[in-house]
Amino acid sequence: MDAFAIVGHLVMLALVVAIIAPLFLPRRGNPAAWRDLWYWLAMPVPPLLVLILLRGQVRNEALIFGYGLILFTSFVALLGAIFTIIRVLRHLDGTRPGVVLLWATCLTMLVAILMPGVPQAREAARRAQCRYNLKYIGIALYNYHDEYGSLPPAILATNDTEVSWRVLILPYLDQSALYQRYDQGTPWNAGVNQPVSRTPVPGYLCPSIPHAMKPSADQYAPTDYAALVGDETAFPAGRTVTFNEITDGTSHTLLIVEAAQMGIRWAEPKDIDVPFASEKVRGQRKGGGPLNPLTSSEHTGGVHALLADGSVRFISENIDPEILRGMTTRAGGEPAAEF
Template identity: 30%
Template sequence: MKRTSAFRKVSGFTLIELLVVIAIIAILIALLLPAVQQAREAARRSSCKNNLKQIGIALHNYHDLFSKLPPGIVEFYDSGDRGNWGWAAYILPSMEQSTLYNSLRISEISLAEALDDPAMVTAMKQSYPAFQCPSTPVPEQTDRDINPLSGGPDVFLTVSTYVGNGGSWRLYKTKAAAASAGRNEGCVNGVFWSNSNVRFRDITDGTTNTILVGERTWELTNLSTPLSFKGRTHPHAAHIFGTATAASNTYYGMADVLGVGESHINGPGYPRNSFSSAHTGGAHFLLCDGSVRFISENIDHLKSTSAVDSTFDRLLGRADGDPIDEF
C-alpha cells in the first residue's frame, strides 16, 4: 500500500522574487516609453512633412493654371484694418477644399465681406489638419483678430502653422516702403508680399535654393518672456484664410500669413514674424522646387541688419545672386 505524505510541496514566488519581477517590469516600461514617444514624434514629423509637400503641389498647380504664384495678400487698402485673403486661401481647390473655396466666394469678394456672413465665418472657424503640424498643439481658433467690412465685432478664425516666405529681414508691403525706412536689401526679397505675382522664372537663384513656405509654431517653450504687444514675443502661429491689413505701408497683419528672417529659427527676438516649430532642433521648409527640407536652428543666420549676409538669408532671397549649394 502506497503511503502519501501529509505535507505537500507548494510552489510559488517569494515576496522578494515578486518585488524583483515588478522592478524589472517597471524598468522595461521606463525604457519603452521614450521609444514610444520618439516613434510618435517621428510619425508627427512625417505628417508635417507630408502637409508641406501637399501645399507645394497645390502651389505648383496654381502656378500651372495662372503662370504665377498666388499673392501673399490680395490687398484692398482700407483704413479700417479689415480682412484680405492670403496665399493659402487661393490654393484650397488643390487641397481638396473646392467646396469651401466656392462657398467662401474667394474669387469674388474680400475676406472682410466674408466675415459679415455667419455661415462663412463658421466654415473658417473649422479645423483643417492639412494646414496644421500635428506636433504643434494649437487652440481651436487664433487670438489674432480680423475686422469684418461692417466694422462689427472682431473675428477669430482657425489656426495655420505654415507661413509663406516674405523675405530675409522684415515685413514691408513694398520695396519703396522698406527703402523709406532705411531697410531695403533683405526686405520684400522673398516669394510673397502684398499683391505679389512671382513666377518661378523670377526666382533666379533657383527653385532648389529658395524657400517657399515654412513652419511657425504656436508657442516656443524656450521663451520665458510673457505675451506683449500683439504677440511679438511668442509666435502664435498663423492664419489660413488671410489677415487684417492697413492702408499704410507698415507690416501690420502680414505676419499672420508670411514669415521673414528677422529672428533665428526657434529663436527669440521677433518670433511672431519669423519661423519656428515644435520639432527639436529646427523646422521643416518647403522649397520652391516642391521638396521639403528640415533646416537646423543652428544654420548660419547672424541677423543684425537688412543685408543678405548669411546662409538662411540667401535661402529666403529669391534673386540675391548667391545660390546655396549645401545647407
C-alpha cells in the same frame, strides 16, 4: 537614458526579485494560506515605481501608458487574490502565482526600458506628417501655378477685402467644399466666413504643436505654416511671381516655412514679413530662443521648410544667418550654399 534612470531600474529589479523569489519555493501539498494574498497585492508595485521614477522625464503619452499598465497589473492582482481567497476557503493546495507575476514583472521591466523611447518614436511620426503637409502644400502651389501661370499672391486684394493664399489653394488640397463656402468679398473673420475660418484644415497644422486640430482662444482655426513675404521674396506685396523669375534657383529659394506659435489663423491674410523678422531659426523652445524669428517650430533642432522646387528640407537652428537671408530672396544673386 541618464544615470538616475538606470539606477532606478536596477533598484526596481532588486525589489522585483525579492518579491517573486518566494513564489518559486516548493508549495506542493501545502494548503493555501491568507499570506499568499501578499504576493498578489505586491504585483502593481513595480509599474508604480517605474512611473514614479520616470515622472518628469517622459511626455504625457508615456505617462498615460504607464497608468494603463498599473490598471492592468492591478486587475490581474485582483483576479489572483480572488482565486487565492477561494482556495483558502475551500482548503485547497496553495496557489503558485509565480508564473503570472513573473510575466507581469517582465512586462513592467520591458516597458521601463522602452518607455523613454516612446515619445521619440511619436515625434518622429509627427515630423514625418509635418514634412508631408508642406510637401502637399508645395504640390498645391505647383498646381495653382499650372492653372494661373504664377504662384498665388500672398494676399489677394478684392472688393476692399484681403484673401490669404491659403484660401486660394484650398481646391488643390482636397478642400473644394470649404473653398466654395468662403466668400472672397467678405473679410475672413466676418459674416459667412466666420464658420469657414473656424474650421480646422488638417494640412495647415503641424501635429507636434499642442494646439493641433484645436481652435484658438478666439475660435478661429490656426495654421503652423506661413509664406515669406517681402519685395525680394517669392511672395512680394501687390504682385505675383512665376517660377521663371526665381533666378537664384528653385532649390535654394524658400517659399513656405513653419510658423509655430505665431498666432496666425489659416484664413487670415497674414504671413511672415521678412524685412521685419530676424534671420534666425527657432526650434523647440526650452526656456527661451530668438525673438521674432524668421521661422519656428516645435521640432528639436530646427524647422521644416518648403523650397521652390517642391522639396522639403529641415533647416538647422544653427544655420548661418547670411545663408538663411540669401534663401529668402528669389533673385538676389547670392551664391548657392549648403545648409
